Amino acid sequence: MAEAVAALEVAGAIGDVVRRLYKYISAVKSAKDEILKLTTELSALKVALEYFDNQSQSDLRLLRNEQVQDMLRLIRDTLLSMQKKLGLAPSGFDHTITILAWPFHSSDVAKYLSTLERSKTWFTMVILYDSKESLTSLYAEVQRLSSAIQDDITSRKTDTMLKEVEEVVKWLAPVNSAEELTRARKDRASGTCQWIWDRNLTAWRDSSGPSKQPLFWITGKSGSGKTILFFSILDEL
Structure with a gap:
């Protein structure tokens, strides 16, 4: 009770x-x-x-x-x-209380x-x-x-x-992939990023299987355009 x-x-x-x-x-x-x-x-x-x-x-x-x-x-x-x-x-003694909001x-x-x-x-x-x-x-x-x-x-x-x-x-996960993709598409000038397909990327895509080279690694200095290049590849794939 x-x-x-x-x-x-x-x-x-x-x-x-x-x-x-x-x-x-x-x-x-x-x-x-x-x-x-x-x-x-x-x-x-x-x-x-x-x-x-x-x-x-x-x-x-x-x-x-x-x-x-x-x-x-x-x-x-x-x-x-x-x-x-x-x-x-x-x-009755405290008159210094700070009230932030109702x-x-x-x-x-x-x-x-x-x-x-x-x-x-x-x-x-x-x-x-x-x-x-x-x-x-x-x-x-x-x-x-x-x-x-x-x-x-x-x-x-x-x-x-x-x-x-x-x-x-x-x-x-501070990076929002969807926002980054939208920004990269806006920043990319028409006709750019096609060179990546001329040899290396095409060879990697057409390789006999992923076991030989499962990853295609893009390196470069900060601000050199890796993000835009990466998302251009995603659009093509």
Whole structure:
């Protein structure tokens, strides 16, 4: 059985995220509206959780309720996702943190806002003892939103991994053969490179078999035109 999550524990995590968000207000002015929307929803959810915690003290079964625990875990996971992206450890003594960029896309903010707003509404309805059907319906909607956030996080991780692999491949093989071929064709003047076929290359191609001379080796100084000559041979072959 999973360890129970306390409402006050989640409320404390909300306070941490709000403090991290406030550090971005002066550094990333373009995100000020999004920061204010997020902090407003987070603060409202924090109040609802604190009120719920106070109410659950007189009815411990409420806190142990399976849906309540699932909702608290959903909120906690959402907050952990936000903390990871914000990436700042709040400190009353550290005023020298350099913030490079606002870490959320507009789609991220929209999903977080929807999850936070519905979570706040759900706990408000629990406090007011609304109908079981309404609670279940809203619970399912929050679950769907949380799943969408997790899918988005996974997608971004996959994109990052693919970019890293692409960079490694470029580092291991810095020469792009297709680009080199296109460039060589453009640089080659009409009628040039035919001399290579006059004797040596023709003899190599028409030899009785590759066992005698499997490779045709072209040597020369850097910049003498070996690449253009090589690709002209490829075109002929």
